[in-house]
Amino acid sequence: MSNEQLLHQPGNRVVELDIEGMTCASCVARVERKLGKLDGVEASVNLPLESAHVTVPAGITDEQITATVEAAGYKAKIRPPKYPGPVTERPAEHAEHAAGSAAPADHMAHGAASTLRPRLIVAAILTVPVFAISMFPAFQFPDWGWVAGILALPVVTWAAWPFHRAAAVNARHFASTMDTLVSLGVIAAYLFSAWQLLADPRMTEHPGMEMSTGGLYFEVAAVVTTFLLLGRYLEANAKQKAGDALKALLNLGAKDATVLADGEEVRIPADQLAVGDVIVVRPGEKIATDGVVVDGASAVDASLVTGESVPVEVGPDSPVTGATINTSGRLLVRATRVGSETTLAQMARLVSQAQTGKAPIARLADRISAVFVPIVLAIAVFTFAAWLVIAGPEVTDRELRAAFTAAVAVLVIACPCALGLATPVGLLTGTGRGAQLGILIKGPQVLEDTRTVDTILLDKTGTVTTGRLAVDSALAFGTSSSAEVLRLAGSVEAASEHPIAHAIAAAALSAERRNNDGGRLPAVEHFRSAPGGGVSGRVAGRLVLAGRTGWLRENGVPITTEQQAALRTAEESGATAIWVAVDGEPAGIVSLRDTIKPGSAAAVSRLKQLGLRPVLLTGDNREVAAQVAAAVGIAPADVFAGVLPDGKVEAVRKLQAGGATVAMAGDGVNDAAALAQADLGIAMGSGTDVAIEAADLTVMGNDLGQVAQAIELSRQTLATIKTNLFWAFFYNAVGIPVAALGLLNPMIAGAAMAASSVLVVANSLRLRGFGRPSQAGVATAR
CATH class of the missing domain: 3.40.1110.10 (Calcium-transporting ATPase, cytoplasmic domain N)
Structure with a gap:
């Protein structure tokens, strides 16, 4: 049963958690598994956001939830609740939580980056001389091995402490993660080298001696730690960038509002507005909340919320949306929705929920990660033993060194960082970019649905026409x-x-x-x-x-x-x-x-380029329908005319019965049932709350071109996630056997592992450029 279905069970509620200490997909799987053992609880954990969306039945307390997460080895904190009721019933000091609680990504990522930065700097400063001394005879001097060991010690202890701490916490729970692999690899390399040096204190008495006679890996331990810290630091910064879109969305709202009270203008914080307040909006100011114009006329720039570039003319009785900008005349606006009920807060909520969820393809990665680390540990032990067996009863220092090198390289190359980041970072970036364009993706499953749809049913009035x-x-x-x-x-x-x-x-x-x-x-x-x-x-x-x-x-x-x-x-x-x-x-x-809306014909053409068959649906007579269809480029055979409101669902079913996978775009109350029946429901944001609630995708504007853009963005996001997963799987599948065969130096393995995580994040961040003028072409991947 999905979170959505669970939420509608009697007595169920949703708890949002901030979780500290997760580092990979194995951590995600462990937290979900532990929470899932509580009766009736279902959790979806997001690694980049370091958060969890938990559906909780009656009888399970918040304390039980946090205690379960902490028992798994992580820190958990209940995020301040979102208040669904009227803002007038909510204490003003809590108002900031209504919107701001939706996006933990920024401060979590920023905190991780600031914690890692000093460790990375110290590690880099000490690793450079260790690497130079160990690898280049020109930099060596008598007993240089002892100096390398001393310089490497702070790197493999203090700088690498995040890896060791996480490994220790998980070990107490008889569990393992990628940090276990890193910690074991670094400690093994350092202790093996220290043991070698203590066993033969004179092995580096002269420059160049260790290179031919010994087996010191101080430089491996230091370089691997530094590369992995660098990868973590870059990941943290990238996560922050991926969450910038949602943060920017939350910051769109006006901070203050001018309220007209007893004929006088009073400036108050926007979060103290109540339904019925009349606010004064001067030219250039943001409209503080959703409302209706009671006096004045102006043009309102809604591009920040809807993604549409053309200002909308408003006058008395015109609805207006909070966070839009009044461009010309003075307006008096009566507040109709405030606080957590505004369009902006609802957008943030939808985006946050979508980013916390999981597509089916992501669950495959989670299942693999859950058993991946124990398998890798077994492979590393097997690799070491196999090399010794092949060497025979008389194992030389060189053969021991080769066996140790191969085992450490397996541990390092196998870290599933990229696997854990592949889906959530792509989803985070794609949905965030969508929010900037006025496109709300309700959940990860929608990405899969956009790939399969081949027919799109367009309601004429309000969708194709004005x-x-x-x-x-x-x-x-x-x-x-x-x-x-x-x-x-x-x-x-x-x-x-x-x-x-x-x-x-x-x-x-x-x-x-x-x-x-x-x-x-x-x-x-x-x-x-x-x-x-x-x-x-x-x-x-x-x-x-x-x-x-x-x-x-x-x-x-x-x-x-x-x-x-x-x-x-x-x-x-x-x-x-x-x-x-x-x-x-x-x-x-x-x-x-x-x-007909100015961009409808171009939008229909774009939908066709995306591989979709557009079908027109209208209650008008066939003559009217045929004229509109001809004007926008829809074939005469692809028209449902004279359809009554209750016949729209039947039209969807008829197409589905013919083998079509149907997307439906509409904006009215009478479209809601058809939107729910369709394989992919797309609500035009200019429509009703009922239609938006029933849909899978919502475009906040009223331009049909945004529908095509929404499908294209969803497909590109899914394609990006699949690319990430392919390279993450491919990297580990190829890297592990190469390392086991002794063909991969542990230092190179560490650099490659860190690079793979950064590349996955960088590939996801390309979605931030979606829809910009420089982007050419249309995504047709299905």
Whole structure:
């Protein structure tokens, strides 16, 4: 049962843990296994974030959870809870936890880096002379072996202490990790060398003597420690960079807000806002929380949250999102969601949950890592014994040295650092980059789903089209002109609140301003409106009617057969047609259409490049659907028209029954069931909370191009994780036998092991450049 399913069991809750001391996939597997032994508990542990997402049933306390982790040899701390209730019910001093608790990666990684830095510096300073003395006769002097041993001692003890401590903690629990391999390898190399030197104090009495007669490995112990510390330090810094996206997301919110109270403006911290507060937002300021504009008009830059570059025009009753920027006019905004309920906090929560989860491919790596270290220890012992057996009963110093070298090299080369980092760092970077682009990936399983989908069902209204009608054309009868018909219709419709009236009035005003600089529509007198019928009024002394056929007949306006045919032609083309009559005679017809979003055609083309078959879904008639499909490049055969809201699920099932793996993109409440039924549900962020909750992927903007970008990013993230895992497995599979055959020096093995971890992280960090202008091409890997 998944965490999501467990969470919906009665009495279950989620606990977020910060965990210190984990170093590899074996540590992750151990913590998950220990927590899993508690009845009803399921945990997902993330190595780069050094955190765990734990689903806990009733009866299991926080103290039991932390004690279990500590019993496994690690430090655990319960992360401050996220408060799901209204912010007014939450103490103000805890408000910072509502969003900030979502991202431990930064301070954890920073702490690790600062702890490792002094050890790395000391190790590097002492290792350079040890390496030079041991490897180059020109730097040697009488009894140089003792100097090398003394210089190497702080390196293999104090500098290597993190490895030794972790190995000791795990040994107490009869367990082993990659630190066990490192600690054993370093200690064995140093103690073997010290034993050799003590057994023959004169072995380095003269320069060059040890190279031909002895077996000192002080330089191996020092160099391996330094390389591994360097790898750990670079990993810690890389983890911090990988978590920067989420940290930046959390820092987007405004720190302060200006509240209008009793006619006065008061500046307060943003985390003290309550639902219903009216805040003042001046040009250039961030909107402090989600709300609705109650006064003012402006353009709002939502690019930081939605990823869309074009500012959105807002006015009274327009919804606005916290962390977006007011670019022009002064706005008064009534807060509707605050604290942990804001869009920004929800984004952070989704991203954090996705980063903590595991894709199926990651669990394979965890299972392998759980048994990997004991197997490697056995291989190292077997390697040492095999070399001695091959040498025969009389083992020379050279043969003993060769056996020891091979065994130590196996221990060092086998450390599964890269294996433990392969999946979580890729996931961390990919989901973080997605958050910057306004793309939220709900969980790691989604990455696998994007690889398999081959069909995408696009809901027309709000997804492919704007969902808002706009005037397409004006047809005039008799001596009237189309411009006059639109002008008179716009004048009378300007007094109506109907969406169709708004569209006609806006088009008429725009035309008037084009024809007469600064022009205005004539005023209307004696205005009258009939719901569902039409409007009437006097414009410049003339009686103007606009509306449906029944409205004209109700007002005694005759309609000829030719005029009725013109209306029918307009409607059959997919338009909404409105009659315009002047002084009792039909003057013309105004046609309106649902406007197609500017980027929809390009987005459909991009979806096709990704190997997807786009299918249009709409409740409109076939004529309207065919016109929209043709405009954006969807084949006529790939159109579901006349579909009622409850028929959307059936449309998904029909495609699935035909063998298709279906993605569904929608934005409305009536899309939620279809989004849940689809193999991959994609919610447009401009839509409802219900749709977003039901979806697997959410794009915070309303551009269909972001849907294609979301699928592309998910596939690239999965491809990056697979590449990481391949090289991690390949590295160990090739490295271990090479080391066992004595073909790999332990120093080179240490450098290679550290390099493999850094390369895996570097490969993952390439995702930070996804979607930037310099990136060319489209990911088609499936």
